[in-house]
Amino acid sequence: MTRIRRLLFFHNFAFAAPSLEVTVRGFCTRAAPLDFTQIQINRLPTVVILGRPNVGKSALFNRLIRRREALVYNTPDDHVTRDIREGIAKLGDLRFRVLDSAGLEAEASSGSILHRTASMTANVLARSNFALFLTDARAGVHPLDLEVGKWLRKHAPQIKPIVAMNKSESLFDANDSLATAANEICRLGFGGPIAISAETGLGMHELYVSLRPLLEDYMLRVLNDEGDHENSHDEDSSNLDVDKSKLPLQLAIVGRPNVGKSTLLNALLQEERVLVGPEAGLTRDAIRTQFEFQGRTIYLVDTAGWLQRTKQEKGAASLSIMQSRKSLLRAHIIALVLDAEEIVNAKRSMKHAEVVIARRAVEEGRGLVVIVNKMDLLRGKHKSLSYEKVMEAVPQEIQTIIPQITGIPVVFISALEGRGRSTVLNQVIDTYEKWCSRLPTARLNRWLQKVMSRHSWKDQAAQPKVKYFTQVKARPPTFVAFVRGKTQLSQTDIRFLTKSLKEDFDLGGIPIRIMQRSVTKKDTSETSKNSHSVGRVVAERIVSDKRSILAE
Incomplete structure (x- = not known):
């Protein structure tokens, strides 16, 4: 019960003090001042989540990356995950690359989906640094868990996995059910397990305590081997003006x-x-x-x-x-x-x-x-x-x-x-x-004078007077035409301008949006002086069958 109370205590106050002195597998250590949040993603250690099907690997993956990316569905007769999914885990102040793998069945028939997913997992495991062996606390040691343990020793003898008992929230009672389950999981031969619940977040601090020294030792070796490479990279990346x-x-x-x-x-x-x-x-x-x-x-x-x-x-x-x-x-x-x-x-x-x-x-x-x-x-x-x-x-x-x-x-x-x-x-x-392209306003207005002169207007008297043309947004390129008077650009005119933009500025193959705004003689001069206010205009929109969108 002491271990259970400690789990509940850290569940409520997890990660409040990363420099807290903790006990890890029998020895005492103090968290080093290594800031994982400042390390480049491609240099972070890799942790792969392994286990038989339906033990909650994808649920733990979602918990670690703090997003619901991997599909989670209770289907005991099928296996939802089939591919290797990658994400950046955020466990307190720890950062590492985490891989969600498909459920392992070592005895699957050759050529079957499970056999192919096992081969793919083996290839990824060979490039990983650490492994998290997930089991189901409610089921105890399943025969498939023993097979996964043998498979892991065969394909990655250099990796000693961290064993975690998922779905353990139901075993927190007065009958020492959790201790009984932990003793049974020790039969796998990888040491004492960690009791967690991917669904509720219980036991995440225990996982943090187990992972922290391993990841720190790995990163210190990597940084020492690279020497001054990190400093030179920081100098090269000092320019913050990025296109x-x-x-x-x-x-x-x-x-x-x-x-x-x-x-x-x-x-x-x-x-x-x-x-x-x-x-x-x-x-x-x-x-x-x-x-x-x-x-x-x-x-x-x-x-x-x-x-x-x-x-x-x-x-x-x-x-x-x-x-x-x-x-x-x-x-x-x-x-x-x-x-x-x-x-x-x-x-x-x-x-x-x-x-x-x-x-x-x-x-x-x-x-x-x-x-x-x-x-x-x-x-x-x-x-x-x-x-x-x-x-x-x-x-x-x-x-x-x-x-x-x-x-x-x-x-x-x-x-x-x-x-x-x-x-x-x-x-x-x-x-x-x-x-992502963005065109200068001066260039656009020079282009506008030329393109408007070659457009054939049905009624010259009713021709709209486009006083100003500017780009207010990229991704996709979005433009605003300031039209003087009550006459507005027709859809034919907008299509003509769109086509001319694509031909003259090589913007073919992407959506282009053109909005228009009526301006009076009084605010024409103000518009030319304050071009940054263009982004706050209210555009005329065309109603489509899906929703109100801008003219393409």
Whole structure:
């Protein structure tokens, strides 16, 4: 009971004093003044969460990163998590990279989903620094727990995992049930377990106490090996004036099931990070990972297959659909993946679900890149004609389906063969830089004088007098036209200005928004002097079927 009371005490006052003297596995230590919050993400230690299925690994992952990113669903007959999910854990003043893995079943049949996920977990474990072995306190030592222990000793003998008993909140009673469960878990041979509850947050301080010395020792070794590298990096990063187009890029890979989204993610990362296979709907979680390309940081999200949500979609499948829609709203650039073989068979580029994705991306003001995958299936003597037809017809049909955006980039690849990786990333970066572009006001007004003179007005007397034109926002580029008098720009005029902006400033392939405001003679001079007030104007909006949005 003393241990239980101490757990409850620290649960209420967790992390209040990081320099507190604590007892860790029989020896006394004082927290060193190592500030994990100041260490670069790519240099932080990596902790992977392991265990048999349905012990609460994803719930603990969400608790550590303080967000509900991983899908959590009570399904004893199925395994929700299938891929490796990565995040930055925030445990008090500790920071480390945490990996959520799929449930391990060492005796799974060869070729099955569980066997493939175990192989993927083994590859990630080889690159990890520490492991957290999670068990279910209510079930005691399950036979699968013993198998996971054997599997861990075989694949990572250099790692001594920290054992944690999850779901232990129900064992805090007067019958010493928690102590009995802890004694049973010791049979795994990895030392005494920590009693935690990922759902309620109970026992997080005990986890903090166990992890702190291990992570500190690791970081001190890393910093000592690197020497003065950290100081030189800090000097190089002292410039705080950063171009927005150089900030981390959020890229979401979306599309219908089984078009090759996960294969594309593995090709972009150049490693087997997510599960792929012939089965439709393998991906459930929206897997978010980070990598570098040509000195630029890219956050990449692989979503589950985009489906129309129906009453038949329940449980984990329903949660996957909702998560895919949220990922689209968070991204900067949307990579819409199409299946080349389906295009040939259906004799059209996009099905209804893909049209919905593309139009949703445009409505939300996101950059759009269309990727036609599985082009390798069209090569051959009898399909060479189809190969050429697809490359010619798809861009034309996409322009017809989405007339609001001209010049949507289309990339033809084979993710399975690894062909087209650089082309995809270069196109994504090019679209992102256009999406972040900002044009000087003086240049815009010089352009306005030229473009208005070549526009054919139906009624010269009723021609609107555009006195001022400026960009008030990027991501996507948003402009305001100050019109003198009561005459407003028509939709034809706005479309003309939008088209001219894209052609003259090379802004094709991204949404452009133009708002207008009426000004009188009195405030015309004030407007020219106070251009910063433009961002507070009230724009005229066009009512769409989804919601009130600005003219594209």
